[in-house]
Amino acid sequence: MDFLKKLGIEGVNAGTSTGLQNLESKEVIASHTPVDGKKIANVSITTREQYEQVVAKAEEAFLIWREMPAPQRGEIVRQIGQKLREYKEPLGKLVTYEMGKIHQEGLGEVQEMIDICDFAVGLSRQLYGLTMHSERPQHRMYEQWHPIGVVGIISAFNFPVAVWSWNAMIAAVCGDVMIWKGSEKTPLCGVAIQKIVAKVLRENNLPEGIFNLVTGDRQVGEWMTEDERIPLVSATGSIRMGKEVAKTVGGRLGKTILELGGNNAIIISKDADVEMSVRGAVFGAVGTCGQRCTSTRRLIIHDSVYDQVKERLMSIYENITIGDPLEPDTLVGPLIDEQAVETMQAALKQIEKEGGKVIYGGDVIEGDGHYVRPALAEVENHYKIVQDETFAPILYLMKYSTLDEAIAIQNGVKQGLSSSMFTLNMREAENFLSAHGSDCGIANINIGTSGAEIGGAFGGEKETGGGRESGSDAWKAYMRRQTNTINWGDELPLAQGISFDV
Numbered sequence: 001m002d003f004l005k006k007l008g009i010e011g012v013n014a015g016t017s018t019g020l021q022n023l024e025s026k027e028v029i030a031s032h033t034p035v036d037g038k039k040i041a042n043v044s045i046t047t048r049e050q051y052e053q054v055v056a057k058a059e060e061a062f063l064i065w066r067e068m069p070a071p072q073r074g075e076i077v078r079q080i081g082q083k084l085r086e087y088k089e090p091l092g093k094l095v096t097y098e099m100g101k102i103h104q105e106g107l108g109e110v111q112e113m114i115d116i117c118d119f120a121v122g123l124s125r126q127l128y129g130l131t132m133h134s135e136r137p138q139h140r141m142y143e144q145w146h147p148i149g150v151v152g153i154i155s156a157f158n159f160p161v162a163v164w165s166w167n168a169m170i171a172a173v174c175g176d177v178m179i180w181k182g183s184e185k186t187p188l189c190g191v192a193i194q195k196i197v198a199k200v201l202r203e204n205n206l207p208e209g210i211f212n213l214v215t216g217d218r219q220v221g222e223w224m225t226e227d228e229r230i231p232l233v234s235a236t237g238s239i240r241m242g243k244e245v246a247k248t249v250g251g252r253l254g255k256t257i258l259e260l261g262g263n264n265a266i267i268i269s270k271d272a273d274v275e276m277s278v279r280g281a282v283f284g285a286v287g288t289c290g291q292r293c294t295s296t297r298r299l300i301i302h303d304s305v306y307d308q309v310k311e312r313l314m315s316i317y318e319n320i321t322i323g324d325p326l327e328p329d330t331l332v333g334p335l336i337d338e339q340a341v342e343t344m345q346a347a348l349k350q351i352e353k354e355g356g357k358v359i360y361g362g363d364v365i366e367g368d369g370h371y372v373r374p375a376l377a378e379v380e381n382h383y384k385i386v387q388d389e390t391f392a393p394i395l396y397l398m399k400y401s402t403l404d405e406a407i408a409i410q411n412g413v414k415q416g417l418s419s420s421m422f423t424l425n426m427r428e429a430e431n432f433l434s435a436h437g438s439d440c441g442i443a444n445i446n447i448g449t450s451g452a453e454i455g456g457a458f459g460g461e462k463e464t465g466g467g468r469e470s471g472s473d474a475w476k477a478y479m480r481r482q483t484n485t486i487n488w489g490d491e492l493p494l495a496q497g498i499s500f501d502v
Helices: 002-006 048-065 070-086 088-099 103-123 162-174 187-203 218-226 239-251 274-290 306-317 338-353 403-411 426-433 474-478
Strands: 028-032 039-044 139-147 150-154 177-181 211-214 232-236 255-259 264-268 296-302 357-360 375-378 394-400 418-422 442-445 479-487
Touching (some): 002 088, 028 187, 039 187, 048 150, 048 218, 070 088, 070 103, 070 162, 150 162, 150 218, 162 474, 177 218, 218 232, 218 239, 274 306, 338 357, 426 442, 474 479
Parallel strands (some): 150 177, 177 211, 375 394
8 A cells, every 4th residue: 555655664564663673583463454354564573682772772862862952852853743744644544544543533643743743842942940949048949850761651552653742752852762662453653653753863863762662562561661771651551551550660669651541421411502512422432433542431411401412312323434444434433453342242231231221333343344333322320331441432321410410420430531511501610620520630611521632731530540641741750850959158058047067
Protein backbone atom coordinates (compact mmCIF):
# COMPACT_ATOMS: atom_id res chain seq x y z
CA MET A 1 0.00 0.00 0.00
CA ASP A 2 1.23 3.46 -0.89
CA PHE A 3 0.94 4.94 2.62
CA LEU A 4 3.16 2.17 4.02
CA LYS A 5 5.82 2.92 1.43
CA LYS A 6 5.71 6.66 2.22
CA LEU A 7 6.35 5.88 5.89
CA GLY A 8 9.25 3.55 5.12
CA ILE A 9 7.43 0.42 6.31
CA GLU A 10 9.00 -2.73 4.85
CA GLY A 11 8.33 -6.44 5.10
CA VAL A 12 10.58 -6.69 8.16
CA ASN A 13 11.13 -3.59 10.30
CA ALA A 14 13.57 -2.73 13.06
CA GLY A 15 11.70 -2.52 16.35
CA THR A 16 14.70 -1.13 18.21
CA SER A 17 16.22 2.26 17.57
CA THR A 18 19.89 1.33 17.96
CA GLY A 19 20.27 0.42 14.29
CA LEU A 20 22.22 -2.67 15.37
CA GLN A 21 19.58 -5.29 14.54
CA ASN A 22 20.35 -8.48 12.69
CA LEU A 23 16.82 -8.88 11.41
CA GLU A 24 17.39 -12.30 9.89
CA SER A 25 17.99 -13.92 13.27
CA LYS A 26 15.67 -11.89 15.47
CA GLU A 27 12.30 -12.86 16.85
CA VAL A 28 9.52 -10.79 15.30
CA ILE A 29 6.00 -9.60 15.95
CA ALA A 30 3.65 -9.98 13.01
CA SER A 31 1.31 -7.01 12.77
CA HIS A 32 -2.16 -7.84 11.44
CA THR A 33 -4.83 -5.35 10.52
CA PRO A 34 -8.18 -5.70 12.31
CA VAL A 35 -9.81 -4.44 9.10
CA ASP A 36 -9.64 -7.87 7.41
CA GLY A 37 -7.15 -9.86 9.50
CA LYS A 38 -4.39 -9.72 6.89
CA LYS A 39 -0.75 -9.52 7.88
CA ILE A 40 0.80 -6.10 7.28
CA ALA A 41 4.47 -6.63 8.15
CA ASN A 42 6.90 -7.95 10.77
CA VAL A 43 8.68 -5.95 13.46
CA SER A 44 11.75 -7.27 15.26
CA ILE A 45 11.51 -7.74 19.03
CA THR A 46 14.04 -5.97 21.23
CA THR A 47 16.54 -8.31 22.87
CA ARG A 48 18.05 -7.70 26.30
CA GLU A 49 21.37 -6.80 24.68
CA GLN A 50 19.68 -4.28 22.40
CA TYR A 51 17.76 -2.84 25.35
CA GLU A 52 21.05 -2.21 27.17
CA GLN A 53 22.38 -0.48 24.05
CA VAL A 54 19.28 1.72 23.91
CA VAL A 55 19.60 2.78 27.54
CA ALA A 56 23.32 3.53 27.11
CA LYS A 57 22.63 5.67 24.04
CA ALA A 58 19.81 7.47 25.85
CA GLU A 59 22.09 8.30 28.77
CA GLU A 60 24.74 9.63 26.39
CA ALA A 61 22.21 11.74 24.54
CA PHE A 62 20.83 13.17 27.79
CA LEU A 63 24.22 14.73 28.59
CA ILE A 64 23.96 16.71 25.33
CA TRP A 65 20.22 17.39 25.27
CA ARG A 66 19.98 18.77 28.82
CA GLU A 67 22.62 21.42 28.05
CA MET A 68 20.63 22.89 25.17
CA PRO A 69 18.55 25.91 26.24
CA ALA A 70 14.87 24.99 26.50
CA PRO A 71 13.81 27.30 23.60
CA GLN A 72 16.34 25.50 21.37
CA ARG A 73 14.84 22.18 22.39
CA GLY A 74 11.48 23.72 21.54
CA GLU A 75 12.75 24.48 18.05
CA ILE A 76 13.49 20.78 17.51
CA VAL A 77 9.98 19.92 18.68
CA ARG A 78 8.62 22.56 16.28
CA GLN A 79 10.40 20.79 13.43
CA ILE A 80 8.96 17.45 14.54
CA GLY A 81 5.49 19.02 14.42
CA GLN A 82 6.21 20.28 10.92
CA LYS A 83 7.38 16.84 9.82
CA LEU A 84 4.19 15.33 11.22
CA ARG A 85 2.20 17.80 9.12
CA GLU A 86 4.01 16.48 6.04
CA TYR A 87 3.22 12.87 6.96
CA LYS A 88 -0.26 13.43 8.39
CA GLU A 89 -2.16 11.64 5.61
CA PRO A 90 -0.10 8.42 5.41
CA LEU A 91 0.40 8.27 9.19
CA GLY A 92 -3.33 8.73 9.78
CA LYS A 93 -3.99 5.86 7.39
CA LEU A 94 -1.49 3.65 9.19
CA VAL A 95 -3.18 4.36 12.53
CA THR A 96 -6.51 3.42 10.95
CA TYR A 97 -5.20 0.31 9.21
CA GLU A 98 -3.20 -1.10 12.12
CA MET A 99 -5.52 -0.09 14.98
CA GLY A 100 -8.94 -0.01 13.33
CA LYS A 101 -10.34 3.43 14.19
CA ILE A 102 -12.04 5.24 11.32
CA HIS A 103 -9.90 7.38 9.04
CA GLN A 104 -11.14 10.69 10.45
CA GLU A 105 -10.14 9.54 13.91
CA GLY A 106 -6.76 8.38 12.61
CA LEU A 107 -6.15 11.80 11.08
CA GLY A 108 -7.41 13.39 14.30
CA GLU A 109 -4.87 11.46 16.31
CA VAL A 110 -2.03 12.75 14.16
CA GLN A 111 -3.45 16.27 14.46
CA GLU A 112 -3.36 15.80 18.22
CA MET A 113 0.37 15.09 17.91
CA ILE A 114 0.84 18.25 15.89
CA ASP A 115 -1.12 20.25 18.45
CA ILE A 116 0.96 18.98 21.38
CA CYS A 117 4.12 19.91 19.47
CA ASP A 118 2.78 23.45 19.11
CA PHE A 119 1.88 23.52 22.81
CA ALA A 120 5.33 22.25 23.79
CA VAL A 121 7.08 24.86 21.67
CA GLY A 122 5.36 27.62 23.64
CA LEU A 123 6.00 25.77 26.88
CA SER A 124 9.73 25.72 26.15
CA ARG A 125 9.79 29.44 27.06
CA GLN A 126 7.55 29.06 30.11
CA LEU A 127 9.20 26.54 32.44
CA TYR A 128 8.74 28.93 35.32
CA GLY A 129 10.01 28.66 38.88
CA LEU A 130 9.03 30.84 41.85
CA THR A 131 10.92 33.44 43.86
CA MET A 132 10.19 33.40 47.60
CA HIS A 133 11.08 35.98 50.25
CA SER A 134 13.70 34.69 52.65
CA GLU A 135 13.32 35.23 56.39
CA ARG A 136 17.06 35.96 56.53
CA PRO A 137 18.41 39.38 55.54
CA GLN A 138 20.50 39.68 52.38
CA HIS A 139 19.33 36.29 51.14
CA ARG A 140 17.46 35.37 47.98
CA MET A 141 15.40 32.18 47.75
CA TYR A 142 13.92 30.72 44.60
CA GLU A 143 13.14 27.43 42.88
CA GLN A 144 14.11 26.10 39.49
CA TRP A 145 13.29 23.01 37.48
CA HIS A 146 15.85 20.63 35.96
CA PRO A 147 15.47 17.68 33.54
CA ILE A 148 14.86 14.39 35.29
CA GLY A 149 16.80 12.19 32.85
CA VAL A 150 15.60 9.14 30.90
CA VAL A 151 11.80 8.88 30.73
CA GLY A 152 10.15 5.55 29.99
CA ILE A 153 6.89 5.67 28.02
CA ILE A 154 4.62 2.63 27.80
CA SER A 155 1.57 3.25 25.60
CA ALA A 156 -1.48 1.24 24.56
CA PHE A 157 -2.88 0.15 21.20
CA ASN A 158 -5.95 2.39 21.17
CA PHE A 159 -3.96 5.62 20.73
CA PRO A 160 -0.80 4.20 19.18
CA VAL A 161 0.85 7.56 18.47
CA ALA A 162 -0.92 10.40 20.31
CA VAL A 163 -0.29 9.26 23.89
CA TRP A 164 3.41 8.89 23.14
CA SER A 165 3.48 12.49 21.92
CA TRP A 166 1.69 13.82 25.02
CA ASN A 167 4.61 12.52 27.03
CA ALA A 168 7.50 12.77 24.62
CA MET A 169 7.04 16.34 23.37
CA ILE A 170 6.55 17.76 26.86
CA ALA A 171 9.46 15.73 28.26
CA ALA A 172 11.64 16.79 25.33
CA VAL A 173 11.31 20.54 25.94
CA CYS A 174 11.95 19.82 29.63
CA GLY A 175 15.34 18.38 28.63
CA ASP A 176 14.60 14.68 29.06
CA VAL A 177 15.28 11.83 26.66
CA MET A 178 12.76 9.07 25.99
CA ILE A 179 12.56 5.30 25.67
CA TRP A 180 9.21 4.26 24.20
CA LYS A 181 7.57 0.86 24.28
CA GLY A 182 4.37 0.93 22.26
CA SER A 183 1.77 -1.82 22.17
CA GLU A 184 2.74 -5.09 20.54
CA LYS A 185 -0.67 -4.89 18.82
CA THR A 186 0.35 -1.75 16.89
CA PRO A 187 4.15 -1.97 16.47
CA LEU A 188 4.30 -0.42 13.00
CA CYS A 189 3.01 2.91 14.33
CA GLY A 190 6.04 3.04 16.62
CA VAL A 191 8.38 2.22 13.75
CA ALA A 192 6.87 4.97 11.57
CA ILE A 193 7.14 7.61 14.31
CA GLN A 194 10.73 6.65 15.09
CA LYS A 195 11.66 7.11 11.43
CA ILE A 196 9.98 10.54 11.28
CA VAL A 197 11.64 11.82 14.47
CA ALA A 198 15.03 10.39 13.51
CA LYS A 199 14.96 12.46 10.30
CA VAL A 200 14.59 15.66 12.32
CA LEU A 201 17.40 14.70 14.69
CA ARG A 202 19.75 13.87 11.80
CA GLU A 203 18.93 17.14 10.06
CA ASN A 204 20.01 18.97 13.23
CA ASN A 205 23.12 16.84 13.90
CA LEU A 206 21.66 15.62 17.18
CA PRO A 207 22.00 12.11 18.61
CA GLU A 208 19.14 9.78 17.79
CA GLY A 209 19.30 8.57 21.39
CA ILE A 210 17.09 11.51 22.40
CA PHE A 211 14.05 9.55 21.16
CA ASN A 212 14.33 5.77 21.45
CA LEU A 213 12.12 2.83 20.54
CA VAL A 214 11.91 -0.69 21.97
CA THR A 215 9.42 -3.34 20.91
CA GLY A 216 8.10 -6.44 22.57
CA ASP A 217 5.69 -7.94 25.03
CA ARG A 218 5.33 -7.59 28.78
CA GLN A 219 8.96 -8.60 29.41
CA VAL A 220 10.33 -5.51 27.66
CA GLY A 221 8.05 -3.34 29.77
CA GLU A 222 9.31 -5.07 32.90
CA TRP A 223 12.89 -4.24 31.94
CA MET A 224 11.90 -0.59 31.88
CA THR A 225 9.95 -0.58 35.13
CA GLU A 226 12.76 -2.38 36.98
CA ASP A 227 15.50 -0.15 35.57
CA GLU A 228 16.91 2.32 38.13
CA ARG A 229 18.40 4.33 35.25
CA ILE A 230 14.84 5.34 34.30
CA PRO A 231 13.63 7.68 37.08
CA LEU A 232 10.16 8.18 35.57
CA VAL A 233 7.86 5.72 33.82
CA SER A 234 4.65 6.97 32.21
CA ALA A 235 2.32 4.04 31.56
CA THR A 236 -1.06 3.87 29.84
CA GLY A 237 -3.10 0.69 30.01
CA SER A 238 -5.26 -1.48 32.23
CA ILE A 239 -5.66 -1.09 35.97
CA ARG A 240 -4.03 -4.49 36.45
CA MET A 241 -0.99 -3.42 34.48
CA GLY A 242 -0.82 -0.06 36.24
CA LYS A 243 -0.79 -1.64 39.68
CA GLU A 244 2.18 -3.79 38.66
CA VAL A 245 4.02 -0.78 37.23
CA ALA A 246 3.33 1.28 40.36
CA LYS A 247 4.52 -1.52 42.63
CA THR A 248 7.72 -2.15 40.70
CA VAL A 249 8.72 1.47 40.06
CA GLY A 250 7.65 2.55 43.54
CA GLY A 251 9.69 -0.29 45.01
CA ARG A 252 12.82 1.40 43.69
CA LEU A 253 11.49 4.85 44.66
CA GLY A 254 11.02 5.86 41.05
CA LYS A 255 8.20 8.09 39.81
CA THR A 256 5.20 7.11 37.71
CA ILE A 257 2.54 8.79 35.62
CA LEU A 258 -0.34 6.33 35.39
CA GLU A 259 -3.30 6.69 33.02
CA LEU A 260 -5.34 3.55 33.48
CA GLY A 261 -8.93 2.39 33.09
CA GLY A 262 -12.04 4.50 32.76
CA ASN A 263 -15.69 3.73 33.49
CA ASN A 264 -17.05 7.00 32.25
CA ALA A 265 -20.62 8.19 32.65
CA ILE A 266 -22.87 10.86 31.20
CA ILE A 267 -25.75 12.16 33.30
CA ILE A 268 -28.70 13.34 31.20
CA SER A 269 -30.84 15.74 33.23
CA LYS A 270 -34.55 16.43 32.84
CA ASP A 271 -33.33 19.94 31.86
CA ALA A 272 -30.96 18.69 29.17
CA ASP A 273 -31.04 19.34 25.44
CA VAL A 274 -31.93 15.72 24.67
CA GLU A 275 -30.76 15.71 21.06
CA MET A 276 -27.39 17.18 21.99
CA SER A 277 -27.11 14.68 24.86
CA VAL A 278 -27.78 11.71 22.62
CA ARG A 279 -25.25 12.84 20.02
CA GLY A 280 -22.61 13.22 22.71
CA ALA A 281 -23.42 9.82 24.16
CA VAL A 282 -23.31 8.04 20.80
CA PHE A 283 -19.92 9.45 19.83
CA GLY A 284 -18.55 8.65 23.26
CA ALA A 285 -19.90 5.10 23.20
CA VAL A 286 -19.14 3.94 19.65
CA GLY A 287 -16.17 6.14 18.66
CA THR A 288 -13.03 4.00 18.17
CA CYS A 289 -15.46 1.07 18.60
CA GLY A 290 -15.62 1.76 22.33
CA GLN A 291 -11.87 1.39 22.75
CA ARG A 292 -11.01 4.77 24.23
CA CYS A 293 -10.11 5.09 27.89
CA THR A 294 -12.60 8.00 27.84
CA SER A 295 -15.35 6.05 26.03
CA THR A 296 -18.82 6.53 27.48
CA ARG A 297 -19.70 3.30 29.31
CA ARG A 298 -22.67 4.40 31.44
CA LEU A 299 -25.63 6.65 30.65
CA ILE A 300 -27.45 7.88 33.77
CA ILE A 301 -30.80 9.26 32.59
CA HIS A 302 -33.46 11.15 34.52
CA ASP A 303 -36.57 8.99 34.71
CA SER A 304 -38.74 11.71 33.12
CA VAL A 305 -36.74 11.60 29.84
CA TYR A 306 -35.52 8.00 29.99
CA ASP A 307 -37.93 6.59 27.41
CA GLN A 308 -37.31 9.52 25.05
CA VAL A 309 -33.52 9.08 25.23
CA LYS A 310 -33.77 5.30 24.86
CA GLU A 311 -35.98 5.56 21.77
CA ARG A 312 -33.65 8.09 20.13
CA LEU A 313 -30.60 5.96 20.87
CA MET A 314 -32.25 2.93 19.32
CA SER A 315 -33.07 4.83 16.15
CA ILE A 316 -29.49 6.05 15.78
CA TYR A 317 -27.88 2.69 16.58
CA GLU A 318 -30.01 1.00 13.93
CA ASN A 319 -28.46 3.25 11.29
CA ILE A 320 -24.79 3.27 12.33
CA THR A 321 -22.53 2.24 9.45
CA ILE A 322 -20.07 -0.47 10.45
CA GLY A 323 -17.24 -1.62 8.23
CA ASP A 324 -13.89 -0.81 6.66
CA PRO A 325 -12.56 2.18 8.63
CA LEU A 326 -10.80 3.55 5.56
CA GLU A 327 -14.13 4.02 3.80
CA PRO A 328 -15.42 7.62 4.24
CA ASP A 329 -18.99 6.66 5.18
CA THR A 330 -17.99 4.28 7.99
CA LEU A 331 -18.71 5.43 11.56
CA VAL A 332 -17.58 2.32 13.44
CA GLY A 333 -14.61 0.18 12.53
CA PRO A 334 -13.47 -3.14 14.01
CA LEU A 335 -12.33 -4.15 17.47
CA ILE A 336 -8.57 -4.63 17.70
CA ASP A 337 -8.53 -8.45 17.63
CA GLU A 338 -10.47 -11.67 18.20
CA GLN A 339 -9.77 -11.59 21.93
CA ALA A 340 -11.54 -8.22 22.17
CA VAL A 341 -14.55 -9.71 20.36
CA GLU A 342 -14.65 -12.63 22.79
CA THR A 343 -14.38 -10.28 25.78
CA MET A 344 -17.36 -8.30 24.54
CA GLN A 345 -19.44 -11.44 24.02
CA ALA A 346 -18.63 -12.66 27.51
CA ALA A 347 -19.66 -9.28 28.95
CA LEU A 348 -23.02 -9.39 27.15
CA LYS A 349 -23.73 -12.83 28.59
CA GLN A 350 -22.77 -11.59 32.06
CA ILE A 351 -25.22 -8.68 31.76
CA GLU A 352 -28.09 -11.11 31.24
CA LYS A 353 -26.79 -13.39 34.00
CA GLU A 354 -26.78 -10.54 36.53
CA GLY A 355 -30.32 -9.48 35.68
CA GLY A 356 -29.77 -6.86 33.01
CA LYS A 357 -31.13 -6.80 29.50
CA VAL A 358 -29.37 -6.25 26.18
CA ILE A 359 -31.89 -4.20 24.22
CA TYR A 360 -29.91 -3.71 21.02
CA GLY A 361 -26.88 -5.04 19.17
CA GLY A 362 -23.86 -6.90 20.46
CA ASP A 363 -23.81 -9.50 17.70
CA VAL A 364 -20.65 -10.40 15.82
CA ILE A 365 -20.71 -9.45 12.15
CA GLU A 366 -19.56 -12.39 10.06
CA GLY A 367 -16.71 -12.04 7.59
CA ASP A 368 -13.10 -10.92 7.61
CA GLY A 369 -11.98 -8.61 10.39
CA HIS A 370 -13.24 -8.15 13.94
CA TYR A 371 -16.55 -6.35 13.56
CA VAL A 372 -19.36 -6.17 16.11
CA ARG A 373 -22.61 -4.28 16.39
CA PRO A 374 -22.50 -1.68 19.21
CA ALA A 375 -24.77 -2.69 22.08
CA LEU A 376 -27.26 -0.99 24.39
CA ALA A 377 -28.13 -2.61 27.72
CA GLU A 378 -30.41 -1.75 30.64
CA VAL A 379 -28.60 -2.44 33.92
CA GLU A 380 -28.08 -1.43 37.55
CA ASN A 381 -24.86 0.32 38.53
CA HIS A 382 -23.99 -2.25 41.19
CA TYR A 383 -23.69 -5.13 38.70
CA LYS A 384 -20.14 -6.48 38.71
CA ILE A 385 -19.96 -6.33 34.92
CA VAL A 386 -20.89 -2.63 35.07
CA GLN A 387 -18.29 -1.97 37.76
CA ASP A 388 -15.55 -3.40 35.54
CA GLU A 389 -14.42 -1.70 32.35
CA THR A 390 -15.13 -3.68 29.18
CA PHE A 391 -13.09 -2.28 26.31
CA ALA A 392 -15.87 -2.58 23.73
CA PRO A 393 -18.90 -0.60 22.45
CA ILE A 394 -21.39 -1.48 25.20
CA LEU A 395 -23.46 1.41 26.57
CA TYR A 396 -25.22 0.81 29.89
CA LEU A 397 -28.51 2.64 30.47
CA MET A 398 -29.82 3.34 33.97
CA LYS A 399 -32.34 5.71 35.61
CA TYR A 400 -32.16 8.29 38.37
CA SER A 401 -34.64 10.54 40.16
CA THR A 402 -32.60 13.14 42.08
CA LEU A 403 -29.32 14.88 41.34
CA ASP A 404 -27.71 13.45 44.47
CA GLU A 405 -28.67 9.97 43.28
CA ALA A 406 -27.19 10.62 39.83
CA ILE A 407 -23.89 11.87 41.26
CA ALA A 408 -23.72 8.89 43.61
CA ILE A 409 -24.16 6.53 40.65
CA GLN A 410 -21.56 8.45 38.63
CA ASN A 411 -19.04 8.22 41.48
CA GLY A 412 -20.00 4.67 42.43
CA VAL A 413 -17.25 2.90 40.50
CA LYS A 414 -13.55 2.36 41.24
CA GLN A 415 -12.36 4.30 38.17
CA GLY A 416 -12.29 8.09 38.00
CA LEU A 417 -11.20 9.30 34.57
CA SER A 418 -13.87 11.24 32.66
CA SER A 419 -17.43 12.33 33.40
CA SER A 420 -20.09 14.54 31.88
CA MET A 421 -23.48 16.06 32.56
CA PHE A 422 -25.92 17.42 30.03
CA THR A 423 -28.12 20.10 31.58
CA LEU A 424 -29.27 23.64 30.91
CA ASN A 425 -29.79 24.15 34.64
CA MET A 426 -26.93 26.25 36.04
CA ARG A 427 -27.40 24.99 39.59
CA GLU A 428 -27.18 21.37 38.47
CA ALA A 429 -24.09 22.11 36.42
CA GLU A 430 -22.29 23.84 39.27
CA ASN A 431 -23.25 21.05 41.67
CA PHE A 432 -21.80 18.46 39.30
CA LEU A 433 -18.52 20.41 39.07
CA SER A 434 -18.28 21.14 42.80
CA ALA A 435 -16.24 19.32 45.46
CA HIS A 436 -19.25 17.10 46.24
CA GLY A 437 -19.93 16.44 42.55
CA SER A 438 -17.98 14.32 40.08
CA ASP A 439 -14.89 12.66 41.55
CA CYS A 440 -13.19 12.28 38.17
CA GLY A 441 -10.09 13.98 36.81
CA ILE A 442 -12.21 15.29 33.92
CA ALA A 443 -15.73 16.68 34.40
CA ASN A 444 -17.64 18.26 31.51
CA ILE A 445 -20.93 20.08 31.00
CA ASN A 446 -22.82 19.68 27.71
CA ILE A 447 -20.02 17.81 25.98
CA GLY A 448 -19.26 14.09 26.12
CA THR A 449 -16.66 12.15 28.04
CA SER A 450 -14.20 11.69 25.16
CA GLY A 451 -12.30 14.11 22.98
CA ALA A 452 -10.15 15.92 25.56
CA GLU A 453 -8.11 18.89 24.32
CA ILE A 454 -4.35 18.93 24.75
CA GLY A 455 -4.35 22.26 26.63
CA GLY A 456 -5.71 20.70 29.83
CA ALA A 457 -4.00 18.13 32.02
CA PHE A 458 -5.30 14.67 31.12
CA GLY A 459 -5.79 11.90 33.69
CA GLY A 460 -7.99 10.63 36.45
CA GLU A 461 -8.37 9.66 40.08
CA LYS A 462 -8.91 6.46 42.10
CA GLU A 463 -7.86 3.36 40.14
CA THR A 464 -7.35 5.45 37.01
CA GLY A 465 -3.98 6.15 38.60
CA GLY A 466 -3.81 9.83 39.49
CA GLY A 467 -1.36 10.75 36.73
CA ARG A 468 -1.59 13.80 34.50
CA GLU A 469 -0.26 14.14 30.95
CA SER A 470 -0.37 16.72 28.17
CA GLY A 471 -1.32 20.31 29.06
CA SER A 472 -1.61 22.72 31.99
CA ASP A 473 1.30 22.19 34.41
CA ALA A 474 1.67 18.46 33.72
CA TRP A 475 5.22 19.32 32.57
CA LYS A 476 6.35 19.43 36.21
CA ALA A 477 6.15 15.63 36.44
CA TYR A 478 8.97 15.36 33.90
CA MET A 479 11.35 17.57 35.87
CA ARG A 480 12.95 17.73 39.30
CA ARG A 481 12.35 20.74 41.51
CA GLN A 482 15.30 22.43 43.18
CA THR A 483 15.06 25.09 45.90
CA ASN A 484 17.98 27.53 45.91
CA THR A 485 19.09 30.06 48.53
CA ILE A 486 21.82 32.62 47.88
CA ASN A 487 23.45 34.61 50.65
CA TRP A 488 24.72 37.82 49.12
CA GLY A 489 25.67 39.44 52.45
CA ASP A 490 28.78 39.21 54.63
CA GLU A 491 27.16 37.44 57.59
CA LEU A 492 25.79 33.93 58.13
CA PRO A 493 22.41 34.21 59.86
CA LEU A 494 20.61 30.91 60.50
CA ALA A 495 16.97 30.13 59.77
CA GLN A 496 14.38 30.25 62.57
CA GLY A 497 16.61 32.74 64.44
CA ILE A 498 18.92 30.02 65.72
CA SER A 499 22.11 31.26 67.36
CA PHE A 500 25.19 29.08 66.96
CA ASP A 501 28.41 30.86 67.92
CA VAL A 502 31.74 29.17 67.38
